[in-house]
Structure formats: structure tokens, C-alpha cells
Amino acid sequence: MKSYRRTLPPLDYLLFFEAVARSESFTRAATELNVSQAAVSKRVKVLESWLGMTLVQRHGRTITLTRDGKALASDTGEALDYLTSCVQRLHRLGDRGRLSLAANVAVSQYWLTPRINEYLLSRDAAPVTLTASDKDADLFALEVDAVIYYGAEIPPGWEGTRIFEEIWLPVAAPELARPGLDLTRSTLLDFEKRTPKWVNWGSFAELSGLGDLTQAARVDLGSYGSTLDTAIRGKGIALGCPDVLEIEIGSGRLVALRDYQILTGRSYFVIWRPGTLTPQTVDLLAKVGLPF
Numbered sequence: 001m002k003s004y005r006r007t008l009p010p011l012d013y014l015l016f017f018e019a020v021a022r023s024e025s026f027t028r029a030a031t032e033l034n035v036s037q038a039a040v041s042k043r044v045k046v047l048e049s050w051l052g053m054t055l056v057q058r059h060g061r062t063i064t065l066t067r068d069g070k071a072l073a074s075d076t077g078e079a080l081d082y083l084t085s086c087v088q089r090l091h092r093l094g095d096r097g098r099l100s101l102a103a104n105v106a107v108s109q110y111w112l113t114p115r116i117n118e119y120l121l122s123r124d125a126a127p128v129t130l131t132a133s134d135k136d137a138d139l140f141a142l143e144v145d146a147v148i149y150y151g152a153e154i155p156p157g158w159e160g161t162r163i164f165e166e167i168w169l170p171v172a173a174p175e176l177a178r179p180g181l182d183l184t185r186s187t188l189l190d191f192e193k194r195t196p197k198w199v200n201w202g203s204f205a206e207l208s209g210l211g212d213l214t215q216a217a218r219v220d221l222g223s224y225g226s227t228l229d230t231a232i233r234g235k236g237i238a239l240g241c242p243d244v245l246e247i248e249i250g251s252g253r254l255v256a257l258r259d260y261q262i263l264t265g266r267s268y269f270v271i272w273r274p275g276t277l278t279p280q281t282v283d284l285l286a287k288v289g290l291p292f
Helices: 011-023 026-033 037-051 067-096 105-120 136-141 201-208 211-215 224-232 246-250 279-288
Strands: 056-059 062-065 099-103 128-132 146-151 159-172 187-190 217-220 238-240 262-272
Touching: 011 026, 011 037, 011 056, 011 067, 026 037, 062 067, 099 105, 099 279, 105 128, 105 146, 105 224, 105 246, 105 279, 136 146, 146 159, 159 224, 187 201, 187 224, 201 211, 201 262, 224 238
Parallel strands: 099 128, 099 146, 187 217
Antiparallel strands: 056 062, 146 262, 159 238, 159 262
């Protein structure tokens, strides 16, 4: 257990000594600190007594630092510079605020994180934290500014706005998305549904009326994110929402097979607890790219 009070001298003694060492004068240090010269001299003497070593050699009105004094002055100056930087950073953060967000894993990875990273490149970006979970209960329990929620409507007890309506369709790497692609002869990258509202290949076959998809080879990769990563590597066909995957599609890493698209009846919303959204938070959400 740390005990700085036992291992460090009073910090104001270090402040006084650093001013003396830097200005090479008790008088100039006293002027800078807005105290008397006697007060500066007394604190330096007490510091020397506490350390059991001489730090300053006095020659009338001039002073020189001993070897120990020079070593302490260097380290103390560096430590105080670091503390000053920390305090200034806190003041800047207080001026800009901070933003905390939460979303499911896929939205966090493929849609929200790229926007956050783009925002963080700006000169005066505020800190942004992002928590990801595929359980709604986990997201709702978090103390965050806003949640990216996937569902049919804004949940009770929350306020929010729709980001986009969900379209669900197959996605594939360019080398697989050739004309005349037959899904029934493709490898379908599947995942286990965590909640009833998720749509995997079984649900997609039912909702789209494409019963022949049951004939296709299906590989269960355990998680939705794994299906997308595997699809990007050209190892099969995954499912996805083109709005969520707009960066992957726009970059050409994935191709949306729009001939097979369906509407799920669900949307993506940005939601928040009533009465918690401040003008500063609204401004930060807009800068990250969330619509209002």
C-alpha cells in the first residue's frame, strides 16, 4: 500500500526548492511565489533536514546547487511539469466534456468505431468511451450518454431517434459476388442467435421465402462477427445490414447482394434516458456522426 505522506516531504517544500533551483536565487523565487525570502529559505532548510543532505550552498547573496541539489532539481522539475500537464488536460476535458456510448458488438465494430476514430482525429476531440455487448439488458444497465439500440421501436423508458431502417441481405467478398451466384451452391456462414430478433440463415430463408437455402452448405462460426470476418476473407457468404456495413461495402471489401434483400421490420436507434441529454452531449453525438 502506498503512503506518499511517509515517503515524500511536503509538496510545497519541493515547489519552493524547484523555484530556487530554477531561478538560482532566493529573492527571485520569493517574488515568483509571492512570499517572503525568509519563507523560501526556511522551507529549503527544512527540506534539507528532512532529506538529511545539503541541497543549496549559500555564498552571501549567491547560491549554487550541490550534486544532490542538481539531481533533485532535475527530477522535481520533470515531475512538476508532468503534474502541470495533467491538470491542464483535466481543464481541457472539462471544457470539451466527454462522451460514453454503448452498442451491440457488430454495430460497435463495423459502424460506430470507425466514426469514433474519425472524430478522434480532430484537433479538439473530447474523449469517447464505447462499451459493446450483445445483451440488451447489459446495455440498458450501463451509465452511458447514449445507446445504439437494435429493435422494432424505441424501448419503454427511453427517448431516441431512428438512425436507419434495417435491410438484411447476403454479403460476400468481390471474388465470390459474381453474376449468377447461386446461394444454394455456396457456403453460408451462420451463427447462433442470441435473441429472437436476430436473423441468421435459418430466419432469412423463412422470411425471404427462399426455402431452397436449406440445401446450401452452412458453417456455424459461433458469432456474427466471425461470419463477417470470414466473408471478408472470401470463405463464404454472410448476412448483414448494408447501412451497418457501409464502410466495408464502400471500400470494396464486401459486396451487398441486393437481389436477395428483405426488410426485417426493425431499425437502429440512438436512445438515451429522459432528461439526461445535455446540449453538449447532443453536440458531441453529432460530431461522432449520430443524427438528431
